[in-house]
Amino acid sequence: MLALILESPERLWWSFVLLVPLLIHLLRRRRYHQHGWAAMEFVVRAMQEKSQKARLQRLVLMIVRVFILALFLLAVSSPQSGVSKFDVDNISSGTHYVFILDASYSMGTIDQVSGDSAFEIAKQEAFELLHRLPPGDVVSVLTIGDFERWVIESPANDFQEVVVAIDEIELQVGGGNVKTVLESTADLILESRQTHPDLLHSHVMVFTDLEQNVWTGLVGEESEDESPLKRLKELGQVSVVGCQVDPRSNLALKSLTCSYPQGAFAKDVVVMAEVECYYQGKSASPGISWYVDNQFIRRDELEIQEGQLATVSLPLNNLDSGSHQVEARLDDDSLAIDNSRWIVFDSPAKFRVLCVEGSPGESEALETALHPTEDPEWPVSVVTINESQVEQQELTEYEMVAFCGANAFTRQTRSLLREFVSQGGILLVTPGKNLDTKSLNELYALVVEEFDFGIRWGNLIRQDESVPLKVRVANHRIGEIFRSNPGSGVNEIPVFEYVELELKPDENSGAVLELENGSPLFAFSSVGDGVLLTFSTSLLLSQSEERWSDLGAWPSFLPLIHESLKYVLESQNKNGHATLGTTPERRVSMKYGPLEVEVKNPAGVVRPYLLDSQNDLYSGQRYIYWLQQDFKIPGVYYVSYSAQGKVVENTMLVGNLRVTESDHRLIDQSTLELLTNEQYTDASTGSLHSKPRHRNWFTAILLLTLILMLFELKLNSRQSVRSLGRTGVSND
Incomplete structure (x- = not known):
């Protein structure tokens, strides 16, 4: 409703000066005693005819002076007018209220004085407003968070039901984006007006701690036509109730x-x-x-x-x-x-490796590096097969698949390998006797001339045996152990034959070792959740004059492989744990047949999951998976896979918070007011009445005062001229 607000109401105490013009008017009235005098009779009659008009003019002059003083006092009191946003009376105006409660994790911050969290304060503010809404208005409730959800979507007029629903809202374990919530709110208001034509007004109220990250998506978008705030302001009002707290640390x-x-x-x-x-x-x-x-x-x-x-x-x-x-x-x-x-x-880290040989002996150097001891407790196990057996293998049983000299891939094999590496597997590839660069490039890229895997194979190069190329360590973290150890002998490795490799110029691909001419010898690439390790020369152990290189026989080849796997493990360990607030996809092997999946969350609650299937993005093959939809509690999740009533595998999964709103960095107040077109309400003041944007009337009232003063001067001068021509006898 319309309201007039005075920023300096204490100045109205000077209103007693409004009596001054009245006192002046009364004091200046003169009383006359008439004396019979024949010569003046005609003057008396003339004065009587004009006396009524003169009294009216003096009264107008007095009123003008009162108005001048009153307007001046009003002007210096800094009057403003506007529309009061939160005032609620006992008469319904057909308003659809949409309460948006910020449920992102920063709302759990505790105030160091009251001991209440920002979320508790937001609920109390919502309850207070609900108790003041008149019958006939309706309310919807929505939350801000990674799991954005409607608590009450259809407009409800049972306020007790709304109170219970708000009280049951729980904090989420992730951040939030107010932009997506406001978009949903605008859609709901439009739909509600179609089904409830009597809802003529809408009022969106956001209860939030004003964390900057929640509002980031809206900053700088107010001028865009698709801005949800612009849509909402066209539909009604948008108000923000600040529920921020004063934390200790x-x-x-x-x-x-x-x-x-x-x-x-x-x-x-x-x-x-x-x-x-x-x-x-x-x-x-x-x-x-x-x-x-x-x-x-x-x-x-x-x-x-x-x-x-x-x-x-x-x-x-x-x-x-x-x-x-x-x-x-x-x-x-x-x-x-x-x-x-x-x-x-x-x-130690457990590794199951599948080696695929193009010809006998081409994987010997890699097998020796991966399993250098006969110790039965050694954590690496290696299985070696030939190319024709690949499609019969269940690749999900292995952490690493190595193609040593096996360079001809069928369409089915390419699909299996793409799926394997994209889902977190390690794929190692070396050229060999049966080199087929066309088939290699078809594996590395779905489209010719593209860099899906970050690497493109080129021409086979044969060096003069008398001047083999030397090797140097590139600027990659895997090679740090060799850069700090000049005696590793890496510079003495002769390379006689290699395939040119072209690396995609981005952070996902890089050379670990390179030839002295700059061509990559050993490259690392990130592909999906997995890793691709590519050698441009064969690892075949040979002393013949037609050998590719002595890389496989290099004494430090074992540390090179171990450092590479260490780097992969540490990288996957850093990035492989799922983030709370997401719904991670878990793929499963069907080697045991049909499976049943049960997950025990950190609270000890066990929930079964159903398996589903879909096509892999890289391979196009169908795979079996389950979606962990209750990934909402931080901690360790225990997963059990059962076949025919027996547990066949147990794993542990970790859910950690994505730290985005812990800094207590609040959105700037002026920015917020610019977005919403009104000043926000601070819940700490204990008031639900907002401070809307008002129009300041000081200049207009002061100008009107000056105009009245000019009018008063003109009126007074005319009155003075008439007084000079007046004839009468005063009683001094």
């Missing part, structure tokens, strides 16, 4: 990774936690506690200041063989959800 675990300092197949593992301090109050030194397989190990104190990053390491030596889980947990602070992180890994 917050540190967050941003990542948890592991490395294998002694190699991928050793039992020594180092777990590293990256901690960021966003803000910190005056308290004891923060600490981080470590738990291995649910057993407390130790607590480390952190030397960290506001705005700093710190890395804390936990070395683990001689772990039992098998899978392990580690939890890093920060001390309690104002936001609890970003204080813990988990990681699972094998120690």
